[in-house]
Amino acid sequence: MVERQHEVALPLIDLEKRHVEKFIRNFLNTYLLERNVEKTAQFISDNFYGIGLASNEVVVSRNNFSIMMQDEKIHHPQTIPYEIKLLAVREIEKTIYECAAKIEIMLDTQTVSLKNQIRFSCNVKQTLDGLFITMIHVSRMEMVRNDDLIPGVFLNGGGNLDSNAQYDLIHMMCHIMPGGILGVNHMEGFPIYVINDHMLEMLGYEYDEFMSECRGMLINAVHKEDQLQLTKKLKDSFLHDQPYEVEYRLRKKDGRFLWVYNTGRIASADSQPKAILTMVMDITHTVEVRNRLRAESERDSLTNLYNRKGGETRIRKELEEEAPYIFLLLDIDNFKKMNDCYGHYQGDQALCFLAQLLTQNFRKSDIVYRIGGDEFGLFLTDCKGHDIIRVKLEELCRSFQQWSKDNFPKSEMSVSLGGIAGKKKIEYADLYQMADRVLYQVKNQGKGYVLIQTDLFD
Missing domain, CATH: 3.30.450.20 (PAS domain)
Structure with a gap:
């Protein structure tokens, strides 16, 4: 038990804010005027922590506070005059008080006298043994412009x-x-x-x-x-x-x-x-960092296109507006044969080449994403010239097929595309099912061509 010399312990039920104010003034007198380490430490609780005290950024425990004050006295052994400009106390919990003060102190050195205004805040806890300071935070007033x-x-x-x-x-x-x-x-x-x-x-x-x-x-x-x-x-x-x-x-x-x-x-x-x-x-x-991680979570690591999550998120946002669009699903025909004949590494090269064709032939505002495996999605915004888009897609199919023949003739790869053109608001899941049915029709009728339907909303 700590012997309290500066104040008689008060019953918990009788404590008032004025007692806490008096306690703080006694602490400041002992700390700044008397400069008595042992007596000052009696105000401090065992689980004390302080921020901004002297040259120490953080002080933890009563013992560390005593060490800090001893070190401080080496540089400033003399009395430190001070004046409390403002002191306020409030009870935040039963037996726990917050105190805040504006204090002006005078530091005299061999060459100059310095007058500083500081903010002093602390928490005070009442126990059966009296009052103890559990936390102190000190900062300089000059940090504020006025x-x-x-x-x-x-x-x-x-x-x-x-x-x-x-x-x-x-x-x-x-x-x-x-x-x-x-x-x-x-x-x-x-x-x-x-x-x-x-x-x-x-x-x-x-x-x-x-x-x-x-x-x-x-x-x-x-x-x-x-x-x-x-x-x-x-x-x-x-x-x-x-x-x-x-x-x-x-x-x-x-x-x-x-x-x-x-x-x-x-x-x-x-x-x-x-x-x-x-x-x-x-x-x-x-x-x-957060944006980079989010972007990485929405990108396909192989092709660097949007992955399924990234593509769906952006398409759902576009579908909130009633604007002309074309939504297509793409599938590489005979992709399993490609992997069987040439290996999965070369199969990955085919996926990357198709991704490259898609990004080169369409605008940045269009949404190109890899759904999974050899299936891709393409959402074209603000679409009015369907015939022009169909021609571009057919050219893409021919380019991929020619690349496949030149590099992997045994694979017999081609690209099938099926989708719909619309402008009405629709749920993404419903749109996907419609496009999937069109792609299924292409796959069953010869593969390697483009089919865009416009009458599925009727």
């Missing part, structure tokens, strides 16, 4: 926040400093009322440059394709007074776009114009 914004004087004419909102704002600021900080008001275009240096560094701007470039509006810095999504998220957050999270792209100074993860919540009091304070994290690498 100190007056803490605890919440807005640039765009807003007033001071009430005490609860002040605490919420400081609490958030203390815990999201590793990422960018951005605050916007609930007005057209979402005017920016605060942005921190880390956020500006992410985008490559100086403060004045950024505000001039986006004309003080967040929406002007967002990729056009993402503006609608972000606007909806922010408006829903304002409407329902709920936190939000969203991913979108922000324009950098060099013209490139940065993928960011943005989470935030209402930060203003009821009596003030509503505003949101947000954390912004650079997730560009994560998005690139």
Whole structure:
């Protein structure tokens, strides 16, 4: 059991916020003024962790805290004067309290005196033995462009926040400093009322440059394709007074776009114009990896065409619109004989050659995919000249058959194509069955030719 010299243990039912405030002030006095390692450690719990203390990024346990403070005293053995500018406490669970403070400290060295404002937040737990600090997070106020914004004087004419909102704002600021900080008001275009240096560094701007470039509006810095999504998220957050999270792209100074993860919540009091304070994290690498993995999952590893999943996904999207299209299924005739005569490696070469013919002869907007084995699918969008397309498909059949004769004469390979032309909305599964019946007809009537039917919807 730790012997408490600085405070008499209080019954759990009698504890009030003022006791926690007094406890924090006693801790700061012991830590900064008395500089007594042993007494300061008595405030710390066994399972303590701290972030941003002195030169240590992370401190874990009471023992490590004592070691950290001993090392700190080597560089700053003298008293460190300080002044608490703001201190707020709230109970988050039974016997657990969150504290946030704005503190001004003076560090005197041999050459210069430095005055810094810091944010100090901690968790305090009440036990039968008294109060103990379980967590501390310290960060410098200079990370925010305008100190007056803490605890919440807005640039765009807003007033001071009430005490609860002040605490919420400081609490958030203390815990999201590793990422960018951005605050916007609930007005057209979402005017920016605060942005921190880390956020500006992410985008490559100086403060004045950024505000001039986006004309003080967040929406002007967002990729056009993402503006609608972000606007909806922010408006829903304002409407329902709920936190939000969203991913979108922000324009950098060099013209490139940065993928960011943005989470935030209402930060203003009821009596003030509503505003949101947000954390912004650079997730560009994560998005690139995610997109690459998604693309790989939708690609056929042999031919590099879309696989069945990739093709079906895109065709379903196209079928949501009533636009002319042709959907075809392709099958290599006598492909088993090819494998039997020349081996599976050469069979793979035949599949790759057909894939090459398809990609060379059709547009990037058309959907070419390998369904499996020797079967392929082809979805042609915005199709009006059916005769021209039929001629192109017949030429493709002749090219493949000639290549087969020149390289693998014993295989007797050819290509059969069957499909339908339409423009009505239809389920992909129904469309596939229709095209499959047409292909079956081709295979049963001689193989190696093209059949496109237009009357299957009647």
